Amino acid sequence: MSSLENRITTVVVGGGHAGLAASHFLSERGIDHVVLERGEVANSWRRERWDSLRLLTPNWQSRLPGHAYDGPDPDGYMTMGEVVGFIDGFAARTRAPVRTGTTVTSLRRTDDGYHVTTDQGELACRAVVLASGACNLPAVPATLSEAVPAGVEQVTPFTYRGPDQLPDGGVLVVGASATGVQLAAELRRSGRPVTLSTGEHVRLPRTYRGRDVLWWMDASGVWDTRYDEVPDLTRARRLASPQLAGTPGRTTLDLNALTADGVELVGRATAVRDGQLLFSGGLRNVVSLADLKMERLLGTFDAWAQETGVDSDVKPPERFEPTRVPGSPRLRLDLRGGEVRTVVWATGFRPDYSWLDVPVVDGKGRLVHDGGVVDSPGLYALGLPVLRRRKSTFIHGAEDDARDVVDHLAGYLATRR
Amino acid sequence: MTTIDSIDNGVNVQALLDARETLKGAPEAARFTWRSTTRWENGVHTTSTVKDYFGLGAEHSHKTESSFTADHPEVFAAEDHGITPIEYLLVGLGSCLTAGVASVAQNRGIQLRSVEATLEGAHDIRGILGADSDVRNGYDGIKVTFSIDADASREDIEALVAQSQKRSAVFDALTNPTDVTVEVA
Ligand SMILES: Cc1cc2nc3c(=O)[nH]c(=O)nc-3n(C[C@H](O)[C@H](O)[C@H](O)COP(=O)(O)OP(=O)(O)OC[C@H]3O[C@@H](n4cnc5c(N)ncnc54)[C@H](O)[C@@H]3O)c2cc1C
Numbered sequence: 001m002s003s004l005e006n007r008i009t010t011v012v013v014g015g016g017h018a019g020l021a022a023s024h025f026l027s028e029r030g031i032d033h034v035v036l037e038r039g040e041v042a043n044s045w046r047r048e049r050w051d052s053l054r055l056l057t058p059n060w061q062s063r064l065p066g067h068a069y070d071g072p073d074p075d076g077y078m079t080m081g082e083v084v085g086f087i088d089g090f091a092a093r094t095r096a097p098v099r100t101g102t103t104v105t106s107l108r109r110t111d112d113g114y115h116v117t118t119d120q121g122e123l124a125c126r127a128v129v130l131a132s133g134a135c136n137l138p139a140v141p142a143t144l145s146e147a148v149p150a151g152v153e154q155v156t157p158f159t160y161r162g163p164d165q166l167p168d169g170g171v172l173v174v175g176a177s178a179t180g181v182q183l184a185a186e187l188r189r190s191g192r193p194v195t196l197s198t199g200e201h202v203r204l205p206r207t208y209r210g211r212d213v214l215w216w217m218d219a220s221g222v223w224d225t226r227y228d229e230v231p232d233l234t235r236a237r238r239l240a241s242p243q244l245a246g247t248p249g250r251t252t253l254d255l256n257a258l259t260a261d262g263v264e265l266v267g268r269a270t271a272v273r274d275g276q277l278l279f280s281g282g283l284r285n286v287v288s289l290a291d292l293k294m295e296r297l298l299g300t301f302d303a304w305a306q307e308t309g310v311d312s313d314v315k316p317p318e319r320f321e322p323t324r325v326p327g328s329p330r331l332r333l334d335l336r337g338g339e340v341r342t343v344v345w346a347t348g349f350r351p352d353y354s355w356l357d358v359p360v361v362d363g364k365g366r367l368v369h370d371g372g373v374v375d376s377p378g379l380y381a382l383g384l385p386v387l388r389r390r391k392s393t394f395i396h397g398a399e400d401d402a403r404d405v406v407d408h409l410a411g412y413l414a415t416r417r
Numbered sequence: 418m419t420t421i422d423s424i425d426n427g428v429n430v431q432a433l434l435d436a437r438e439t440l441k442g443a444p445e446a447a448r449f450t451w452r453s454t455t456r457w458e459n460g461v462h463t464t465s466t467v468k469d470y471f472g473l474g475a476e477h478s479h480k481t482e483s484s485f486t487a488d489h490p491e492v493f494a495a496e497d498h499g500i501t502p503i504e505y506l507l508v509g510l511g512s513c514l515t516a517g518v519a520s521v522a523q524n525r526g527i528q529l530r531s532v533e534a535t536l537e538g539a540h541d542i543r544g545i546l547g548a549d550s551d552v553r554n555g556y557d558g559i560k561v562t563f564s565i566d567a568d569a570s571r572e573d574i575e576a577l578v579a580q581s582q583k584r585s586a587v588f589d590a591l592t593n594p595t596d597v598t599v600e601v602a
Contacts, residue, residue: 271594281592285582292576328558 008034009413011116012129013107015041015098017064017087017395018383019131021402023096024065029410035096036118038103042087044133049080051162052186054246056178057394058212064090065399075212077246104132108357113378126416127378127409130356130367134384134393135349144174145345147272149335153342157183160344163190169341170194172277172333174269176201177240180346181253185245187344188261195333195340196258197279199268202242203290203323206252208298209305210315213244220304222297223391224400227371230386237366237385240348255287255323266330275336279329287323294320351384372405378412380405424528424568426519433520446473462488462498503556507536509587514561517581527573530566537562559591 010026012019015037026033040046055062060074062083067090069078078086091098099120106117113126138156148154153167157179160166163186173184176198188194204213217223230236245253255265267280298317305311333340353361360374361367367374371388372381382401383393391397440447449472455465468482486499500508511534522529538559544552565574582588 267592273594278594282582282588285579285588288575289579289583292572292579295572296576 006121006123008032008123008125010034010127010129010409011036011114011123011125012131013104013116014131014133014383015039015091015096015100016044016131016133016383017042017090018133018398018402019129020087020091020094020096020098021064021398022129022131022382022406023098024090024094025402025406026409027094027096029406031406031410031413033097034123035098036102036104036116037098037100040100041091041096041098042084044135045080045083045087048135048158050157050160050183051080053182054079055083055395056242056244056246057214057396058246061214061218061394061396062086063396063399065094065402067093075250076248105355106357107355109376114358127413128380129405129409130374130379130381131383132351134351136352137350138345139348139350140345141269141347144269144272144277145343148277148343149275152335152340154345155342156345157349163187163192166192167341168192170339171342171344172197172340173344173346175199175240175346175348176243176255177346177348178242178244180344181243181255181258182245183344183346184258184263185253185261188258188263193264193339194262195264195266195330196255197266197269198255198283198286199280200240200286201255201290202240203254203294204242204244204252204297205254205294205318205320206244206247206250208301209318212250216301218396219310220301222300223389223394223397225390227386227388227392230390233386236390239385254320256321259324264330265326266333272335276332276334278332281329281331283329284325287325291322372401373408377416378409380409424523424526426523426527426529428520428523430520430523434524448472458498460488461493461495462486503538503540506556506587506591507538507559510559510561510585510591511536513585513587514563514578514581517585518563518565518577521577521580521584522567522569525573525577527567527569527577530568531564532566533564535562535564536560 009031010033012022012026012033012035015035019035019037020041023033023035037043054077056077058074059069059071059076059078062069062078069086102118102120104116104118107128108115110124113124114128116123116125116128138158140156145154155166160183166187170193171187172195173180173187174197176196180196184194184196206213208216227233243254251257259265265283267283268286269277270280271278302317305314350365351367353365353367358376358379360376360379367381367384369375369381369384374381381387382398382405385393388401388404389397392401449470451470453465453467455463457463465485465487466482467479469476469478471477485505487502487505488498489495489501490497515532515534518532519529536559538556540556541552543549544554563578565577567574
């Protein structure tokens with residue numbers, strides 16, 4: 001690899017779909033730039049996902065600027081290989097100037113822009129787009145994880161590939177967002193006893209009134225809600241992913257489905273004492289919060305369908321059975337007893353900004369920004385939860401956000417010549 | 418949203434929302450210490466008093482000192498001067514959840530006419546008697562039943578009750594483990 005040119009207008013950190021979308025709009029405006037990627041294009045889909053994963057968003061929804069799914073199964077869900085192919089295709093189509101195998105190790109502010117240090121050389125630029133991803137590391141509750149006895153295996157979504165890799169015997173999955181419910185279902189299917197520790201979560205049916213529930217999110221405009229219109233933005237940005245899976249049968253993967261498969265539900269994991277993992281007694285509350293929120297969301301879909309006349313094109317409104325909770329959910333589990341051989345931490349992900357030497361990260365490790373405009377001139381972000389819209393972290397959410405952010409960036413470059 | 422202004426459950430929600438904003442940037446001021454003192458009377462009869470607390474960076478006192486008598490009932494061969502300590506947990510939980518319902522209702526513009534919570538704690542006393550080591554000392558379950566008369570749909574009332582649990586100090590203290598230190602002065 002040739003060494004980096006030492007001056008360029010804009011640097012994009014990260015060659016995932018968000019960085020590539022930024023690159024597309026930068027090229028459109030003729031702004032010279034480079035996309036720095038530590039691995040390959042779509043690296044996180046290649047290296048940081050488990051084997052059976054499919055997108056939970058349907059194929060027709062996988063769209064990037066000027067690039068959409070055009071295969072035979074618009075209602076299906078992409079495998080990891082297909083996602084990589086899709087994003088690679090976009091990079092090729094847009095001729096994105098990507099430098100693969102280039103890790104940014106430091107980003108510093110200078111008098112007239114930024115100084116970028118990489119493992120392949122140094123670079124000076126006027127503007128930077130942080131598109132390094134929102135899910136660089138699994139977020140594992142350290143106090144719990146450290147107290148798990150040595151004989152119990154612990155895995156995260158980054159180290160988990162499939163059931164074969166785990167010892168036989170019981171599994172405790174901690175966390176009931178998309179990742180947790182998907183891994184609980186897969187491990188249960190492998191014949192293992194599975195316990196699922198459930199805190200606050202988002203329940204959704206896979207299909208509603210005959211359409212993919214994400215069609216409703218899209219068509220009714222819920223997903224387009226702007227960040228400055230969301231009532232409680234901090235909360236919206238922390239919201240876990242919905243209990244959805246992309247399966248060929250388009251089946252719902254809520255807690256009732258898991259219970260029917262023999263998964264045992266327990267409350268949120270709160271502490272380890274004397275080798276016993278303790279669960280919250282508030283399971284019924286989190287479950288009814290999720291049921292009520294789902295009902296409310298479906299209610300807004302129905303109202304929208306009525307207003308717009310979509311009503312006649314879809315099946316009649318449906319209501320779903322309340323979530324069943326065991327009569328007396330277990331409050332403790334002895335981790336030394338041999339019942340559980342593996343703990344799966346499906347407790348979320350977080351970004352890694354350890355290389356960012358600009359003081360724009362708050363005490364909780366979150367980037368401080370206003371709709372992707374970071375509080376440091378010429379610094380921008382993409383791909384973070386509800387960055388500019390509810391759909392910001394999703395593949396189909398990148399286009400609108402990247403266009404807006406690059407607009408702002410172009411304005412910044414134009415005024416500071 | 419005219420309804421929000423016209424309804425009144427007697428909760429100053431604006432003050433609470435303002436406090437939330439202020440304390441976001443002042444975590445030290447948000448640290449409170451609640452206190453109570455228990456004096457032994459005789460037998461299993463005790464008197465507890467509550468007056469002072471610390472918060473917002475300073476010492477405070479309630480307007481009046483409150484006093485609580487606890488004892489055991491006659492079926493436990495005691496004199497029954499007052500309710501049992503474990504019943505005080507029901508008192509704490511019921512008042513906390515009910516206060517939460519009123520606050521959330523105010524915030525959501527729901528006028529309450531009446532709210533009543535009935536609490537039942539199931540307790541196997543073989544635990545405290547040491548009659549069976551597999552039985553725990555505390556409640557094996559608590560059931561709270563709300564009867565609420567308000568200008569709202571059943572769904573909205575259920576949402577009030579769910580949200581009040583989500584923000585309840587006592588619900589959290591009872592459903593999640595708390596580190597407790599007991600020392601001799
Ligand atoms: C388990 C899981 C399932 C998901 N399922 C869906 C789904 O079904 N549908 C959907 O629309 N979205 C889904 N998402 C959300 C989102 O689409 C993905 O997280 C996606 O990878 C985000 O794209 P991105 O470009 O923002 O970040 P990434 O894809 O993570 O890209 C960031 C890139 O930056 C690189 N990078 C990071 N740090 C540096 C550095 N210091 N120097 C150089 N390069 C660096 C990384 O190698 C990576 O390639 C899912 C996310 C996860 C975690």
